[in-house]
Amino acid sequence: MSETRFQTMKDLPSCHLLGTGTALCAGCGGLEALHEIYDILGEKTVVVNAAGCMTLLAVYPFTPFRGSWLYTAMASAPAGAQGVRDALDILLAKGRLTAEEDLQTVVLTGDGAAYGMGLSATSGAIERGLDFLYLCYDNEGYGNTGQQYSGATPHGARTATSKGPCGYPGYKKDLFAIWAAHRPAYVATVVGAEPLDLARKIEQAKNRQGPRLILSLAPCPTGWDFDPSETAQIGRLAVQTGVWPLKEYRDGQVVHTKVPQKRLPVEDYLKRQGRFAHLFQPQRNEALLQEIQARIDAYWDNLQS
Amino acid sequence: MTRMLLTGNGAAAWGARLAGIEYLPAFPITPQTEIIETIAKWIDFGELDCRMTTLDSEHSMITAAGGAAVTGVRVFTATSSQGLLYAMEMLYTTAGWRAPFVLVNVSRGLASPITLEPDHNDILAARDSGFLQLHCATCQEVLDGILLAYRMAEDGRVRLPVIVNLDGFYLSFTREPVEVPAAAAVARFLPPFDAQNLGFRAGAPLSEAVAVLGGSPYSYFRYQHHLAALNAEAVFEESAVAFARCFGRSYQAVEAYRCDDAELVFVMLGSFATKAKAAVDCLREAGQAVGLLRPLLLRPFPAAALRRALAGKQGVAVIDQNLSPGKGGVLYTELASALYGQADSNPMLVSFIGGLGGRDISAEEFYEMAAVTRRAAAEGQAPEPRLLYAEAELCEIKKWQAIAQVQRAKEGQP
Ligand SMILES: Cc1ncc(C[n+]2csc(CCOP(=O)(O)OP(=O)(O)O)c2C)c(N)n1
């Protein structure tokens, strides 16, 4: 990572660009990541948003953004970005917009939109080579409607629509792989609790053209049921247990940017969150815990071989 | 100006070309596809300086159209039936953005059953979306309507998207002679898009379409939208005057045909009104004082013009090429609400449903509708809405059902 200007934590921006006092929950891991991302992306951006928690960032007549904003709908933020980007290009070509006035087109959505309803619009945008940066904050459920399970919900998690003894029966979809299969310009996973790794990836993404995804795990105290003060710890545990691999896809290769040397048991991550409490109480669900651990081990074992 | 033999789709493409469109988000659907194919060809062969992007769906297409319009370029797009409904969420949304662009809808009946042929259920499903609506009856009107639509959409008093509607097959694939004005003349009528306060640019941040909390700001923005739509009627009138001056063709919000001394009036939308005109001529020859009213502008609804034109008439036959199951015809309801409670003595309104899924309306049926309406006016009692269907058609359906039953019996199915 010698090419980065972010060598140590001291190199991270020291003041925040995104305003405070929004309607989002205390300890929101998605907002934590957005703060860090926006500091580096800067205000020469137009953020095209889909329905989700972040829609409540800009509530008339206030906005925490210093740049521009366009709210679309749940399914079509990438298409909104297409229209805006195409129009900016037309204006540039005709001399009605100067290069200094140009903006980065940024899509901001949750996992529900990114993994599900917006996937067709996203795939289309990537296939057309749209020059945009997609920011997905993955709180692993439809958070804004009360945390029902989505295509990003992990196996076994309790959500508002999976309250039984085994939690969510499905498995988390691999959005990173879906994106990478499109051969886009850049894909990376990040988490707000690893700000240096995040900053380097935003720097990478910012300096590339074409379709780019930043997929951020977004620990969600409200939906995952933990104390808002623990957001950063939960995020770090997600990395240390190997639940959330930090990696990037660039130039046709997948590279892991932070491999946990000695992975902590996944239990250390799960037992901190109320959404997994049923795996431990009233008695331990040994089979399910082992299955979850085995899947994580298999992921990392596959990497080594 | 040149005269060309153009289909309705060809006229729509020419309207877009002459309007100097800069951006075309697209998605194919019959019977609209010829429009985007025609424009794509012009772009590919360097005849038109426009960027075309094919999206993954009409939902995305309308999102991109709105996004580009609020960024400050002149946008055109087109769809039909299933596509219009697939885009429905974004029709409301982009109208709420106050994004000025033009959408051509080539009317086609809606599934189920799936069909390719026209009626107006698709376009009327978008009635309350906040788009303005022009309903064309000829290929010439399609071309001219698009130019008028941009004037309305982009006017500072309006700032709303407009749908220009034409009927599938009857107009989309029918060739008519069309006067195609010279580009320079069009440029005088429709100067390049002045985006004014619209647009995203560094150094001038803009928040578009932010959320509101509570009914008060929500109502405020909705009322603003409504008032802007109402303004569009005057803007239409002004634009039509300017249009007549530039091109010598004049348009009214409501076309009136042989109405002045008419006792009975047909009211209908779109290209089937041409059939009504022919019936009016025949009935006139037979000595009956019959006329036709055809709203070209449906949103904003030209209520005052309709009231004026219908004052003192005995009877009105409203012919709806749409069906709201469990209620009836949409245009009938709209007209009734415009006439009810007015001081003038009101004519008898009779509702007819016909022309669904491209089914013809015959001259005899027009004569019969006139007779039914005359009787209702004389008796002071409107009959239930009539669904136009001939005995021969019913026989044919019964025959098909009999064949199906025989086949099922042969295969041992109950
Ligand atoms: C077409 C449509 N269907 C449903 C909704 C309701 N809705 C609003 S936000 C939301 C959840 C979105 O989930 P996600 O993308 O994960 O974002 P989050 O709420 O978790 O921030 C849903 C289902 C909607 N706004 N639009």
Ligand code: SF4
């Ligand atoms: S529900 Fe979760 S993701 Fe949504 S604002 Fe609250 S903490 Fe953030």
Ligand SMILES: [Mg+2]
């Ligand atoms: Mg979510």
